[in-house]
Amino acid sequence: MRPRIITRTVLLLGLVSLLTDVASEMLYPVMPLxxxxxxxxxxxxxxxxxxxxxxxxxxxxxxxxxxxxxxxRLPFVQIGYGISAVAKPLMAVFIAPWWVFLARTAERLGKGIRTGGRDAMLSGAATPATRARVFGFHRAMDTTGAALGPLLALAFLWFFPGQYRWLFIASALPGLLAVVATLLLKEQRVPPQEGGRPGLLEFARYVRAADPAYRRLCWGLISFALINSSDLFLLLMLKQAGLSDTALIGWYVFYNLVYAVLAYPFGGLADRWGPKPVYLGGLLVFAGVYLGLTQAVAWWHFGILFAAYGLYAAATEGVAKAWISKLVPQRDLGTAIGTVSAGESLATLVASTAAGVAWLTFGAEALFIGTAVLSLLVAGYVSRLAG
Structure with missing residues (x-):
């Protein structure tokens, strides 16, 4: 009998992510503004x-x-989503930079608390032959929320122009609905490990102890994160090109729709062919998008490039997690995915800070061309990894 791919756990986690991303993406396109x-x-x-x-x-x-x-797994999922739901509207309570910094950091802390447990639950609900599709389905649900959120933001700002602070407060509702949905999940227990609560950076030792194939993949993923700055710079690039706030949000919605439609099919390709060729293709598309944005002027240029950017995301984000899950045992999956995510996020700190400085010093075009060239070097490294 053919195993069911989209189980109750997978569906509920997808719904939770959809609602959470509605809340997050109501804010993301207007965040730089x-x-x-x-x-x-x-x-x-x-x-x-x-x-x-x-x-x-x-x-x-x-x-x-x-x-x-x-x-x-479940307590981390519930607590993490709860913190994020509360922290988002707090960014609008006061406008002092230190307060905004604390609220934004707390919102991301909630994401950090839930991610390892959630991804381990997704992997545990799949088989080795369906993991990429399960992660692809989850990314599709997540990204559907990312498309709906900006549309809601656009409607809100149509009726209340410039009322960014009230938009932040309105984002609390879908976030709280996501927290309620986590209460319907059932725990997936795995055999506990020795050692009790870990030290703050103890997870970093896992890279040395893990399988060499995981270690090599880890360095490849982190290297890419080191050049992949925040998507806010894509939105600022569109703003510099003269697009209105409405057009900026519209293209961001279009990108997320493409991503949502393609995430599950690309998961299917990764289950069939293996994750490496799909992920590598995504890196090549990423390089093409960054080069193309330096030359784009017409509306159809942006259409092609943002469709391609959705293809890149569908071919890499869920596929990378499925790739990791093939290289480590289930009992270590929270640590394995969390360790890669930690390295990626520290790399993003460097990438986003450097991107801001490079933008001011050399200009947006130099930043985007440099990002494209470096991404091709990472693609060369990934091409040498075992399939």
Whole structure:
């Protein structure tokens, strides 16, 4: 009998991610506009996003390993989504930079707490032959929320132009609905490990102890993150090209729709062919998009490039997690994915901060061309990994 791919656990986790991303993506396209309106520079935006990503990454490693040690996943999922739901609207309570920094960091901390346990639950609900599709389905649900969120933001700003702070407060509703949905999940216990609660950076030792194939993949994923700065710079690039706020949000929605449609089919390709060729193809498309944005002027240029950017995301994000899950045992999956995420997020801190400085020093075009060239070098490394 053919095994069921989309189980109750997979469906509920997808719904939770959809609602959470509705809340997050109501804010993401207007985030640079809001931050600039309260006094953040481009370099400051890059530092804020990089620091927030680093917080999420370090906590992913720590809480992912703690989840493995306890042999429990669900408490981390519920607590993590709860913190994120509360922290988002707090960014609009006060506009002092330190407050915005704390609220944004807390929101990313919630993401770090839940990610390892959630991804381990997804892997545990799949078989080795269906993992890429399960992760692809989850990314599709997540990204559907990412498409709906900006549409809701666009409608809100149509009726209430410039009311960014109230938009942040409105984002609390779908976030709270996501927390309620986590209460319907059932625990997936795995055998607990010895050692109790881990040290803050103890997860970093896992790279040395793990299978060499995982270690090589880990360095490849982190190297790519080191050049892949926040998507906020894509939105700022569109703003510099003269696009209106409405067009900026519209193209971002289009990218997410393409991503949502392609995530599950690309998961199917990764299950059939293996994750390496699919992931490698995504890197090549990424390089082409960054080069293309330096030359884009017509509306159809942006259409092709943002469709390609959705293809890149569908071919890499869920596929990378499925690739990791093939290289490590289930009992270590929270630590394995969390460790990679920690390295990626620290790399993003460097990438986003450097991107902000490079933008101000050399200009947007030089930044995007340099990113494309470096991504091709990473693709060359990935091509040498075992399939």
């Amino acid at each position: 809001y931050l600039e309106s309260i006094g953040f520079s481009v370099a400051g935006i890059g530092l804020l996003e990089g620091a927030a990503s680093a917080t999420a990454g370090l906590s992913k490693g720590y809480f992912g390993q703690w989840s493995d040690r306890l042999g429990r």
